[in-house]
Amino acid sequence: MNPRLTAATTRRVLEQIRHDPRTVGLLLVVPSLLIGLMAWIFNDGRLFSAVGPDLLGLFPFIIMFLITSITTLRERRSGTLERLMTTPLGRFDFIVGYAIAFGLLAVVQSLIAVGFAVWVCGLSVQGNAWLLVLVAVANALLGTTLGLFASAFAATEFQVVQFMPLLVFPQALLGGIFVPRDRMPDVLRAISDWLPLTHAIEAFQHAAGTTDSGSVLREVAVVLAWAVAFTALGSVTLRRRTA
Amino acid sequence: MVNALAVEARGLTVVRGRREVLHDLSLGVPAGSVVGLLGPSGSGKTTLMRSVAGSQRIRSGTLRVLGLTAGSRSLRARVGYATQAGSVYDDLTVEQNLRYFARVLGAPAGDPSRVLAEVDLEDHANRMVGRLSGGQRSRVSLGVALLGTPELLVLDEPTVGLDPVLRADLWSLFRRLADRGVTLLVSSHVMDEARRCDRILILREGALLADETPEGLLALTGTEDAEDAFLALAGGKVA
Ligand SMILES: Nc1ncnc2c1ncn2[C@@H]1O[C@H](COP(=O)(O)OP(=O)(O)OP(=O)(O)O)[C@@H](O)[C@H]1O
Ligand SMILES: [Mg+2]
Numbered sequence: 001m002n003p004r005l006t007a008a009t010t011r012r013v014l015e016q017i018r019h020d021p022r023t024v025g026l027l028l029v030v031p032s033l034l035i036g037l038m039a040w041i042f043n044d045g046r047l048f049s050a051v052g053p054d055l056l057g058l059f060p061f062i063i064m065f066l067i068t069s070i071t072t073l074r075e076r077r078s079g080t081l082e083r084l085m086t087t088p089l090g091r092f093d094f095i096v097g098y099a100i101a102f103g104l105l106a107v108v109q110s111l112i113a114v115g116f117a118v119w120v121c122g123l124s125v126q127g128n129a130w131l132l133v134l135v136a137v138a139n140a141l142l143g144t145t146l147g148l149f150a151s152a153f154a155a156t157e158f159q160v161v162q163f164m165p166l167l168v169f170p171q172a173l174l175g176g177i178f179v180p181r182d183r184m185p186d187v188l189r190a191i192s193d194w195l196p197l198t199h200a201i202e203a204f205q206h207a208a209g210t211t212d213s214g215s216v217l218r219e220v221a222v223v224l225a226w227a228v229a230f231t232a233l234g235s236v237t238l239r240r241r242t243a
Numbered sequence: 244m245v246n247a248l249a250v251e252a253r254g255l256t257v258v259r260g261r262r263e264v265l266h267d268l269s270l271g272v273p274a275g276s277v278v279g280l281l282g283p284s285g286s287g288k289t290t291l292m293r294s295v296a297g298s299q300r301i302r303s304g305t306l307r308v309l310g311l312t313a314g315s316r317s318l319r320a321r322v323g324y325a326t327q328a329g330s331v332y333d334d335l336t337v338e339q340n341l342r343y344f345a346r347v348l349g350a351p352a353g354d355p356s357r358v359l360a361e362v363d364l365e366d367h368a369n370r371m372v373g374r375l376s377g378g379q380r381s382r383v384s385l386g387v388a389l390l391g392t393p394e395l396l397v398l399d400e401p402t403v404g405l406d407p408v409l410r411a412d413l414w415s416l417f418r419r420l421a422d423r424g425v426t427l428l429v430s431s432h433v434m435d436e437a438r439r440c441d442r443i444l445i446l447r448e449g450a451l452l453a454d455e456t457p458e459g460l461l462a463l464t465g466t467e468d469a470e471d472a473f474l475a476l477a478g479g480k481v482a
Pocket of ligand 2: 288289290327399
């Protein structure tokens with residue numbers, strides 16, 4: 001990996017996104033809109049404070065997953081990836097360059113979403129609100145790296161969209177958003193212990209509902225470990241030579 | 244350098260999908276020359292170029308590029324490759340495209356402006372590539388291949404969609420590059436371009452049909468112009 005080439009790639013991805021103000025707008029505003037809608041639906045501060053952290057975990061993850069997988073799929077299909085793979089650019093330069101670019105967007109997105117949830121929708125936070133932002137960024141990075149990895153298995157945009165119900169929905173269901181995990185059948189619960197989104201949601205719950213920052217950081221570490229794993233898996237799918 | 248080969252294939256066989264696309268191909272591209280790669284659609288031109296550029300998996304045979312195995316790490320900054328589809332970012336400006344690839348290739352900071360002039364796109368530097376005409380877009384892609392100091396240029400149909408004036412300009416650029424010692428492997432469908440090459444390779448169904456000078460090709464086929472020579476060869480009249 002070469003920091004100069006990684007930085008060049010990050011910069012290029014951000015330049016591309018800057019030319020598409022509508023995407024930037026959607027990226028930054030949509031999670032807050034959804035959170036606001038949920039707060040309104042629940043119409044009850046206590047109930048919203050129970051599900052609010054889950055939503056903070058879910059929406060940015062899904063949005064980052066979709067955006068990243070479609071952008072990198074486009075790169076594979078347009079031939080620019082093939083061209084880059086004939087240059088000195090390394091596979092990690094490519095993937096980490098993307099992860100940093102979308103990670104930076106995720107920081108801004110998370111600040112807006114957490115700020116909106118806490119100050120506008122009245123999400124009660126027992127611990128440190130900045131910890132909530134940290135969890136949100138780690139979680140968006142998880143979505144980004146999973147998207148990078150998943151795009152390797154899709155030949156079309158239609159297939160990428162199908163990965164949502166395949167890779168994302170089951171994690172959301174098993175992550176304890178709809179039924180608390182301790183009320184799930186043992187097998188499902190054991191599976192959910194291993195899923196990255198479960199740890200992201202736990203991290204949000206701890207950050208909002210407790211003052212135990214140690215357990216938050218532990219869950220964040222698990223989420224980041226998954227993000228690193230997806231980055232490594234994603235780089236394996238980048239081939240210099242294809243058939 | 245006169246006799247050195249910039250590209251040398253021995254028994255090159257390539258399989259794509261389930262089909263064998265290049266069959267036991269042997270050929271050479273002399274260093275410092277402009278070599279035209281011709282052949283009917285689907286004959287394997289792009290596949291051969293991808294192999295030389297190092298992005299095509301090879302089934303068997305050897306392929307040496309600038310004295311090294313094709314695809315070697317140290318070739319990555321020495322071989323410039325412009326794909327047939329014109330692989331550039333539509334959602335960046337011309338200049339942003341050139342700047343990004345220049346950084347990736349470790350080319351000097353002034354390279355993007357030099358290349359803009361070479362492909363005659365100075366007036367469009369700040370336009371989005373996605374809003375350019377087909378010919379302008381393919382010149383951006385060609386420009387990317389010219390960044391840095393490539394010793395071998397692999398150009399897949401670089402003049403498609405260009406008017407005769409621009410085409411003539413680009414061919415003089417190719418000649419100037421070759422005079423500087425750069426080797427060019429250029430595929431084309433336009434037969435009058437073949438006359439501007441030092442040698443012509445003709446592929447048909449993944450096999451080499453001819454490796455000739457333009458004059459030699461006319462003599463071989465007993466034809467007057469390149470178009471007829473191609474028809475004679477592609478039609479299988481000369482084995
Ligand atoms: N990705 C692929 N998978 C399977 N077969 C392929 C693939 N790409 C090309 N082929 C097949 O390989 C053969 C050679 O294709 P290639 O693109 O090298 O031809 P070409 O000479 O460049 O044609 P054209 O002049 O139309 O660009 C064709 O029969 C084509 O159908
Ligand atoms: Mg082709």
